[in-house]
Amino acid sequence: MADGTYDYDLFVIGAGSGGVRASRVAAGYGAKVAVAEEYRVGGTCVIRGCVPKKMLVYGAHFAEDLEDARNFGWTIDSPKFDWSVLRDNVLKDVDRLNGAYTSTLENYDVEIILERATLTGPHEITLGGGRTVTAKIILIATGARPHVPTFPGSDLGITSNEAFHLDALPPRILIAGGGYIANEFAGIFNQFGSKVTIVNRSDQLLRGYDSALRDRLLQISITKGIDFRFNAQFRSIEQTEDGCLKVSMTNHEDLVVDCVLFATGRVPNTEGLGLEHAGVAVGDHGEIVVDEYSKTNVGHIYAVGDVTNRVQLTPVAIREGQAFADTVFGDNPRTVDHGCIPSAVFSHPPLAAVGMTESEARNTYGPVKVYESDFRPMKNVLAGRNERSLYKMVCAETTGKILGIHMIGPESAEIMQAAAVAVKAGLTKEQFDQTVAIHPTMAEELVLLR
Template identity: 75%
Template sequence: MADYDYDLFTIGAGSGGVRASRVAAAHGARVAVAEEYRVGGTCVIRGCVPKKLLVYGAHFAEDLQDSRAFGWTAENCVFDWKALRDNVLAEVDRLNGLYRQTLENHKVEIIEQRATVSGPHEVTLADGTRKTAKVILVCTGARPHIPSCPGHELGITSNEVFHLDEVPKRILISGAGYIANEFAGIFNEFGSKVTLINRSDQLLRGYDESMRDRLLQISTMKGIGFRFNAEFRGIHKNEDGSLRVSMTNHDDLEVDCVLFATGRLPNTEGLGLEDAGVELGAKGEIKVDKYSRTSVESIYAVGDVTDRIQLTPVAIREGQAFADTVFGNKPTTVDYSCVPSAVFSHPPIAGVGMTEGEARNKLGAVKVYQSDFRPMKNVLAGRNERSLYKIICDGEDERIVGIHMISPDAPEIMQAAAIAVKAGLTKADFDATVAIHPTMAEELVLMR
């Protein structure tokens, strides 16, 4: 490997790239990372972390209201968007520094330039410098998809939403996935009139139907509007700065902000991958084998750019497996079965394993246990919002093949429950577990 400048050259310092680089360096590799923006990637800079902080901030709207039933008097409470925004961005800066420090502590060289692939063992930096490496790892992530309609440049994406000068009075959110529903809940709690537009008639495709239906019901009760089977015709800016949105199957809508949350596309444009012989898929995703190797023997890819499962913990696992395989002499693959996930909507959804529909299609005979209840806190607060838990079992041996929940703290509860599903435990194992009372989580072991 001494014939090359580096043993590993990583393009992109997101979650997958940082993990792969530092672990490879710990295995003794000479590593460099090229990052054109900031260390930390989508999750830390413009995704999971700042969004979750906004979710926390949004929860105070209902918590302050509910607190009256618990004896608290909170007068003259005023929400300051700029204070929250600036505090969130300051936390992003702190995490960016910690990620840089992690790489530097492992003696990984950080190159603050865009890099493109110019050969099986060569990359070219933005300033024209060429670097060679025994192995190249592409971790460039994904970017928001923007619908191609007249006036689309007047909208924003999840990249820009954290930098707004003020909370829009009226916001139209395009999409029906987790990003769209999370921001719908956030802005609704901040006082915006929220409308969600989607070209189909379903929310959160891939999640259990009962959870999707319950979220739609609760969101509607909270005042969020929905326009289904609608596609953009165009966006026009009015003289007062507001936006007029025209769409199919519905009347025009006047809003102050349009947020596009219609999925994410792999960041492979202009990277030189195809010229280097790397095979790409229909969406531009990098095709890889089970060890994250591309069609070029010396080039690998992990994370959202491969469009396997676009989740930060998955990218981290892929980065770890890559480094252990290539530089740790320990061939490792990632198990993509039974990956838990969450939607930080209001209330949040969490799930692991098969949905009821998937289980019936795959297993035939299934047993479904449900608990539909009103959390204790909601009862005293006078809030009618109900939670729903569902356990799906193989009909033969009652092995649990899926758990799905919509409830306060559902993602926190699901992390432990996912271990049980991954381990292949049965409904009898849950039944034999003593409940922790009074909790919402106890419903998982009380279903009959």
């Protein structure tokens, strides 16, 4: 397929989830492909995001599991946690995944260029070492980075990128933000023994999730010992003589902590890419503007993943990369349906959702029927833990079509993956009712809702 007019049929900037999938599939169709990555192959999810974070979540769960084990007959004397062991093992697995992603590309004869790449013309890319190459098609898959608010002393904080490399656990940590990253790291550090305070500029957590789940997570988190400060804007951070951080904010007293972690959203990585040299349009938040086929306003330049700011989720980036390659190199035009995407927050306990919240459904459909199950999981009963789970199903009143499912409790994300298929398929409450339960499980609550 190689076009002698250009050095490459496809040049991909960014070797994250979307870029790797697009590169591999395009090469499989016979295209001559190169991908440039200035850091490591695998992107945010694999290197400094959802994968290593989930490993920390697993590690954090042992804190309560070891405590609960007593009522199940286990005697565990003086359990101790060593952060450095978990940290190093997680980073070791990140190295393994980086190698696996690299091998995948190499097996498809994709040329990997470990340099920064910028656009210097419509079809021209200049590499960090100074070499210039050309490509018939260019795909930008540079992802996003943590946003850090600007105020005096904000440079004294860290982001989720650095959280995986801490030399030691901070005895006291302030986490700024109310989204999934903030709540996930709050649960992790709390279980590891840090005193955690979440500071949020608004009065609610996890905007976009159903209010019942958000309220339940807040209630459980407070019970677990996590503090919250709402409606707080940062004034400053100052380093004290003993190396601590004094944080000043609106509507609350000053707080002295050992670490400040910013989890205040993510910004598309478009600065310094040279988009202006190719005439690529960007939106109000720096995102690359694309159509349903991930094409920019420049006909031969495309973008997928977080850099487009459509839906910042790894599985979405992978599907966008696949659809791009199928469309452009596989003669199989495809788009990605960004509706009804399931999601999860790996908090303690985790929550998961698919489809519309109750308020969204009422605004769209008018009258709806809501079914709930508020229960204490069997394991928690025997363990003596009062923590309760909540499952919620939102249905159209007239047809019974399921518009959304929302749950908080152990293994919610695992259960939701299967439930999301049913919602995406447009199944009804009656069809759930006709399904025989698997007993005893937590998931059976979904087919027993009344």
